[in-house]
Amino acid sequence: MAKSKKKEALLHASERLFYEHGFHGVGLKQIIHEADTALMTLYNHFSSKEALVEEVLRRREERYWSYLDSHVEQEGEHPFVTVVKAHGDWLATESYKGDMFLRAIEDYAGTDNDIEHIARSHKEKLLSYLRQLAKKVDEENHEDAAHYLTLLLEGTTSMATLIGAEQATAYARAIVEKMNTVPDEQRG
Template identity: 30%
Template structure:
């Protein structure tokens, strides 16, 4: 009789499963990857995989949730090294440029998930919206301190993510940063006296 699986082993197996799923889904796409490929990559039997996540949709949602926590924590760690509020807004785009230049960059995982599954999976759509809302709130805290609205900065960041994913070039982060500098400049430019 096999030894019972410990809580620690379960945690390691679940992490290995999520690591394999994230790599495969991000590299190849959510629809293109089947559970047999995930099984082969993580080395767990399908029965064990389905104990963790009864459906592929459950696995996708868990993977996106875990990636969200790591992604936003890395962004915050980078941005908050800058003390100046205006510099923090620009640091968002510096971080994006670094991310876009990483080997294997394939765009935003949440935009990709929305494009592939958003119309057919309520739970995936909810996870994508949750991530985008949390990102907007994160950016809003930095833009409020810099005296500019969050929406244009978020649109610049999201547009840069889409364009970098499509072109495979990190240049959209630099272009979006330049536009954010204009927004920041307009926020402190003296206004002409009225009439």
């Protein structure tokens, strides 16, 4: 089944606007104007603004995992270094103003929809992904390694808004390279 061009236009415009102005800083009129669609078209595809936000988050997450996986599979470096580099590249191109998932958790905490759940699930999936990666490289304490890497990536995301994605990624890469060279018994 072919994707609806109007639906794609709505999703693309919505993601950009939500990222630039926040979820509550964008109204449906602005979205349909930017997407060059009618309000009825929006409601033909999405039952509410919340349903639109949910789909935007799901698609963004799908793109993130696809991006991360493709880099981890291609690179010859240690997978932890590759993850940091790929995450940093994502920040530079897709997430230079902060984390859309954290923003969703903040903006929709305690509301009666799936937005907060989707965003929290993304964070849990990151921890799980890194846990599996640590197991794959035979990291002795894969649980700790996954937590270290998750904190490192989340910190890199935060710092990208202050010092830029390139510099934040350089610091994160230096940390992960040191982490991989220090014997387990010497780690804190």
